């Protein structure tokens with residue numbers, strides 16, 4: 001189509017933020033920090049490379065995902081431990097906070113709950129910001145690497161994509177078949193992954209993660225959580241992610257319990273207040 005005469009003027013219209021988030025409930029970060037200082041480690045799970053593992057975190061506890069041994073990206077799923085139909089909602093989290101998450105931001109749950117599941121309380125990669133390519137870390141724009149897309153694009157049958165790793169971990173945790181477990185797997189928080197969209201074509205890109213051993217992302221559990229973390233077959237995601245060719249390392253998940261009363265008047269957030277009458 002030929003450009004209309006006012007094309008430049010239309011393009012020059014200033015954007016508006018879809019969801020101004022200045023009315024979002026603000027987490028009490030000072031309280032969380034004080035509670036974290038009292039916390040003792042109560043559990044840990046080491047996620048093997050090209051595999052996934054589940055872990056449980058009670059409301060009011062903290063969990064930390066750490067890089068160990070070498071740079072490694074992780075794909076994180078979260079569910080309400082008492083109702084697996086409530087799970088992390090990547091798309092709405094992106095709409096509320098932006099394409100990448102950091103300290104003070106939250107992982108929000110699916111409808112009809114739409115409440116904070118976890119609040120990020122520490123991020124050792126918060127210095128990275130947005131690089132010259134438009135890349136940043138801990139994205140909620142990717143989905144998870146999966147064997148279906150690989151089959152679509154290359155006819156392959158690779159079995160250690162994050163989707164399959166998460167499916168096996170959930171099946172083992174729930175004691176159900178892979179077919180029963182698979183629908184629970186959902187779009188992830190890409191922990192430590194460095195991603196963005198190319199400016200010229202708008203395509204999703206990845207680049208070598210800046211994460212190094214010792215770096216971590218830490219969360220406060222706002223509700224009882226079941227988590228599953230996959231150590232992506234892409235390793236640091238500097239080249240590809242649907243094969244065994246990348247160098248891969250484990251990821252460590254640790255759970256911390258604050259002292260009784262350390263959380264003061266904190267209460268686990270209720271489900272969303274919409275009355276659900278949907279106009280009838």
Ligand SMILES: [Zn+2]
Nearest residue numbers: 145162232233
């Ligand atoms: Zn992956």
